[in-house]
Amino acid sequence: MRKTRFIFILSLITLSSCGKDNDDEVSQANVTFNFSHNWDATDVTNTNFNTIQYTNANGEELSITKLRYIISNITFQKSDGEIVVLDGYNLVDVTNSTNLSFSPVTTIPTGDYSNVFFTFGFNNEANYNNNYPDLNSATWNVPAMLGGGYHYMQLEGKFIDNTTTETGYAYHAIRAVDNSGATQVFENTFFEVDLGEVTINNNAIFEIDMNIAEWFKTPNTWDLNVLNNMLMPNFNAQVMMFQNGQNVFSLNTVNQ
């Protein structure tokens, strides 16, 4: 009889341990980042590519034929300084309409976050200290003569130049490097995209917008007649991209 009672109690404990753990469910959330693109509030997808239909701040008419860029280091920061950094990076490929949505494997605790941000491009540790087979396969590398590592962005297309000729442009963002002296001089041109305060109550979807026109607008009015190609080794052009990039991204909504 004692044995039976023991088995009964053990079964009860075992079964109760299999119960739904509601505490865990509410305390961790999955987050997804969706990336949408526009030209001064007009939606841009790859269906809008290859046709000259946009006008940049300098008055040049242009098309987009390729757009892909990398974001990394998504970070949730609490007011007490505690941070959660989500694993992974995402190569957003608008040309092929792939990776427009990124759902990191890592979950985050629900609660109030004083700041959420991600890195446009790679910070130097991620850029130089890792070998990424997926990015190598995507021919995303930067030549060693420019410091190596990876592109941050490839934006390409055609524009009507000042001789009314349709001309290609390749607006490629990398870490700025000055090769003119005996030793290479670098300047960081990755940047943090600040999404502000967010309270996470549940699984959350962040809708991120990129206004492509901003790459050509503020604070540097981009003159494609002057800066259209061979921009990777152009230190000043890379710094200007960095400066213009500060106004490119915005958080549209967070859906929970």
Next chain:
Amino acid sequence: MFKWILYYILLFFICMSCSNESVNEYVPVPSPLEIPPFFQDNILAPVIPTDNPQTVEGIALGKKLFFDPILSADNTQACADCHAPENAFSDADRFSDGIDGLLGNRNSMPLFNLAWNYDEKFFWDGRVFGIEHQAFQPVTDPLEMNNTWMQVEQKLQQHSEYPNLFEQAFGTTTIDSTLVTKAIAQFERTLISSNSKFDKFLLNEATLTPEELNGFNVFMDETKGDCFHCHGSDKNPLWTDNIFHNNGLDATFTDLGLGKVTGDPADNGKFKSPSLRNLVFTAPYMHDGRFETLDEVINHYSEGLQNSPTIDPLMKKVAQGGAQLSTQDKTDLKAFLLSLSDFEFINNPAFSNE
């Protein structure tokens, strides 16, 4: 009691169903691709369809079929006739002639490292998805083997060896086109080229000449050759992005390339970037074999670009004709390109008809 007997009978049948039903069935021996370490470390894994795993018997059958003219209508032409091992599985002729002496309008593509074509778009214009599907087309193309699959299947079925070889590779003596192309695809996936001088340089097993090194720098320099954006770098041993570009060959197009496949005018004049491996074996060059020498190819990018609505934005200085390379840079670039030649690959007995 009856209930228990029923349970025992049921249990008996369940156990019987679990027993090995195919003790006499021939099971092909798995033969996973031998991935070169540099590939393993630097790029994504090759694409192997789950319904066509590599096996010893499948590869051997595919090789036999690849070199056998039985696939052509009059038994005169094999795959290897237009994809010759000594030409890195390409054709030295600008256009290959089919069994009726008719010519196509594209140069035969070399065959190597095909399993790393991640988008799986094959032919110069990307019109088929997957190696297996690629292998379907030349057999029935009137300009090539000009056969029907029904005839191929019948000939193979009546052959003294093939039914047994298909049994060993796929577990059936009933031969059909799907199994033929699966076998050929298995063989083609084994065609891996990874032992050029430049590969050995990256592994610290060879030294490049100053000319080859400068040529590599021209290749990687965005202000000079700027070849890396489409043809990869020392981090990507494929030396192609396997993507479609208009590289400024023509101002107007007689061959629409990808555009004819997609129907999108924005794709007109676009063709797949070929790998730059093994160029010493694969002349002539470009999708239509218009250039007989590498010098002509380099001159094209340096001074010969033709503008058109779909020319790739990466083709810079189009108004000046191209990259405007110096004579020395051209010579060195060619030296570097030739360092990507893999003599072990074309001499590999596993890939020849022996």
